[in-house]
Amino acid sequence: MDKEAELKETGTVTGIYRELEHWNVNKGDKTIHAKRMPGFFRTIKNYTQSLYLLFFLVPYLRWNGKQAILFDITNSQFHFFNLTVLPQDIWMLSLLLLLLAMVLFAVTSVASRAFCGYFCFQTAWTDWFVWLENKIEGNPQARRKLDAAPWNAEKIWKKSIKHFIWILISLFTGISFSVWFVDAYGYWNDLVHFRLPLVGWVTLLTFLFGTYIMAGLLREQVCMWMCPYARIQGVMTDSQTILPAYDFRRGEPRGKLQRKAVEAGGAQGDCIDCFQCVQVCPTGVDIRDGQQLGCITCGLCLDACDSIMDKVGKPRGLIRYASLDELEGKPAKKLYQHPRTWVYIGIILIAFGGIVYGLTHLGSVVLKVIPERQPMYVSMSDGSIQNKYELKVLNKTDSDVRVAVTAEGGVIDQVIIGAEKPLLARHGRSTSFTIFVRAPGRNIKMAVTPIEFRIQSVDDPLIAAEYKTKFNGPSFDLGLIK
Ligand code: SF4
Ligand code: SF4
Structure with missing residues (x-):
């Protein structure tokens, strides 16, 4: 039975998913030049990623003449404003890590890889690097053209300036990471006088090259093939998990917009095969092929498709955050009907209670x-x-x-x-x-x-x-x- 017939027969989403071998799987053999489009989810992503400003700025905050937040590894102390946590209280750090892991698991079970799409440092840094690339080299079409062009003065200049700024950001990332662990102003003084200890240089260079390679060169390949979270997320999600999903029932059979055929009650679905959803995807995924490992749940394809639906006068939501059950017409479970989520919430509350107890009984x-x-x-x-x-x-x-x-x-x-x-x-x-x-x-x-x-x-x-x-x-x- 072919897939179209299978859809008619079974009416299920899984019935129309294409065979794996027909998918356009991003193997990293070509550079993804994603288009940037404004939209609701792009705005949310910009806001959530801007939280990383705290990563760069907080170490310079002073409190009573000292660094307000400092992971003082040399003296085995953690300073948080007036509070000093010594190794004896390190169990609280374990509880904090447990709490963060459980929050991640709970979010994943409800909304798939929302962390990846909106909060992950890899996707955030990559997004900024691509934004810069867009400013220097032009839109995706211009970038592809520049990549294919022979090395001339314009190409050398544009590529040089781009990589130079990427390296500067990578260097600043390494410095910003380091100053969470040593006095920030003292670190700058040692850095400009080339007096950093060996461990300081190793940390700085590791972050410099790590950021440059992972955010500038490897980009989405890190999410697809290197990140362990991408591999284990499958065990945390189920058919009730909300994720960016293409509404097969509504979209298929896809085809170029043929107004006359549609007006005549033709069989064409709402997908006009414009590829906008694919062109904006930072990982090169075609979400119409179904849920894939490369999807980081960023919602940018929703923005793209909604803008197309607005233009062709169709309702928004052809691609939307939805569970597979919802797309198949099955009743959606309420949040409190997910036992797994309750287990995560229970562990989160216990860990949170332990941390609060620890902080309130810490004493000077x-x-x-x-x-x-x-x-x-x-x-x-x-x-x-x-x-x-x-x-x-x-x-x-x-x-x-x-x-x-x-x-x-x-x-x-x-x-x-x-x-x-x-x-x-x-x-x-x-x-x-x-x-x-x-x-x-x-x-x-x-x-x-x-x-x-x-x-x-x-x-x-x-x-x-x-x-x-x-x-x-x-x-x-x-x-x-x-
Ligand atoms: S953006 Fe929407 S209409 Fe265009 S190809 Fe993607 S799903 Fe189809
Ligand atoms: S398929 Fe959509 S939600 Fe998934 S990564 Fe691509 S743009 Fe983001």
Whole structure:
């Protein structure tokens, strides 16, 4: 049965999909020169991609005289305005990565590769590079002509200026990536004086060449053949997932516009075979062949087709965001009817809750108290009992803090020895102190008495931490202690 007959017979979308071998699969053997057209989805794409301005600008934001957001790998710290996250709190970063992965999965299960089309750095950088190419070399037709032309002065000039600007953007991308990890102004100073460390040069050159090659030369080939996300997205989508889809029922049989035939009630579908949808596609996909690996869900073909439908006086939406079930006339499920989406949302909420808990319980200082085990206590000549403790004060702020040590609970009339003056906790690390607690033997009623230590900054009372532990006393000869 041929495909046309199959469509009539089955009325299904799958029934009209062409055989794979007939598809125009982009194998990278020719450069895609996509046409740029204004439209609703192009505008959205411009806005979402402009979020990458934050990537370039945020590292220069200062807060209290320091870089507001800094992944300080050298000192194993992450600074976020007033907050400093040390390696001890790195579990929050794991939760953040889990949350981002689940958001990506949830979005994919609902709207396919919307991330690729609107937010991915590869497609964003490629889009900007192609925009520049369009400005320098002209529209797709002019670019194809220039590619085929012999090397003359005009071609050398245009190609040189294009590649020069691409390299400049790639260089700035490498610099912008690097300054998330070191002080931005210090980095520029080291860069212009050629004083970057080896790792700095390696990072910069890797990003320079990586950006230039991937966004300028490989472009859509990265999305089609190199990106692992493109490979695994198939397991996250189903026939209810919304994606750019060509309405076969409405569009076929396609053919050049023949007004007379249409007016006479001819069998022509709404697709006038103008190829605008293919010409604007940044990955060279013909969406009329059905959903394909190369489609990054950018919606640019929707804009193109809608503009054609406007011109020929047909309703918009011949290509539209729709699920395959919807195109086949099956009832669409509501969002809450997708169990998989609920699983993703559940994991997102748990990860988000963990991060919020972590941030709200982070504290500026963390106290840990380790009682001496050998011996657990010492009997003094005056009949008092003394315990030895190691105080570990982790100071997460970016300045040294002087802390006073007190204790609650414990034994009546106990005294703390070794913390008569405030202790100096160095910033960004853990500082250890040894202290003693001495208590009159006659006041000790239990072999183990709960005691809670508290440290508090003498300069900022809000910087404080507590730790519960034990005061050990004699267990068998309590009655002998006077
Ligand atoms: S833009 Fe629309 S009408 Fe033109 S070829 Fe594509 S689907 Fe057909
Ligand atoms: S087929 Fe349409 S939605 Fe898919 S990548 Fe091409 S232009 Fe974007």
